[in-house]
Amino acid sequence: MSGNFSTQILGWFLYTQNQMAIVRFTRQRQAVLEVVQHSSDHPDAARIYDDVRRIVPSISLGTVYRSLEALVSEGHLLQIQQPGMPTRYDARLENHAHFVCGSCGQVVDVLTNLPDLVPLAAAFLPKFEISTAQVEFHGQCSECATRARVLS
Ligand SMILES: [Zn+2]
Ligand SMILES: [Zn+2]
Numbered sequence: 201m202s203g204n205f206s207t208q209i210l211g212w213f214l215y216t217q218n219q220m221a222i223v224r225f226t227r228q229r230q231a232v233l234e235v236v237q238h239s240s241d242h243p244d245a246a247r248i249y250d251d252v253r254r255i256v257p258s259i260s261l262g263t264v265y266r267s268l269e270a271l272v273s274e275g276h277l278l279q280i281q282q283p284g285m286p287t288r289y290d291a292r293l294e295n296h297a298h299f300v301c302g303s304c305g306q307v308v309d310v311l312t313n314l315p316d317l318v319p320l321a322a323a324f325l326p327k328f329e330i331s332t333a334q335v336e337f338h339g340q341c342s343e344c345a346t347r348a349r350v351l352s
């Protein structure tokens with residue numbers, strides 16, 4: 201009988217605990233990804249948390265943030281950053297533009313065939329390595345424009 205037996209058991213136990221934690225995190229991360237994939241309006245972390253809690257009631261806001269971070273770094277989600285607004289998440293990975301309403305902040309996809317802007321910019325900036333381009337249109341959505349007209 202090896203004297204290391206209890207150490208082995210402990211090792212196995214820690215390994216199992218670790219594997220269970222990984223499986224749990226993988227499941228939670230999958231739920232986070234599905235929530236973003238099923239919403240078309242580029243939700244922020246707080247909205248994603250509200251929606252994912254309906255599928256995984258025990259999930260914490262911290263886990264949602266960690267899942268989003270992992271999903272972005274693995275290329276499953278894109279981030280949309282607006283000054284003064286929380287980061288929003290996009291599961292549509294193909295090249296597309298966004299329209300941002302300056303009043304309510306909603307972000308809408310503009311699904312038009314965009315030219316590849318990277319080589320255009322690279323021609324202007326030969327000393328830089330440009331990897332991506334993001335096109336953003338700004339203005340007001342029809343509800344906000346109507347509200348502005350009514351109030352003025
Ligand atoms: Zn608006
Ligand atoms: Zn989008």
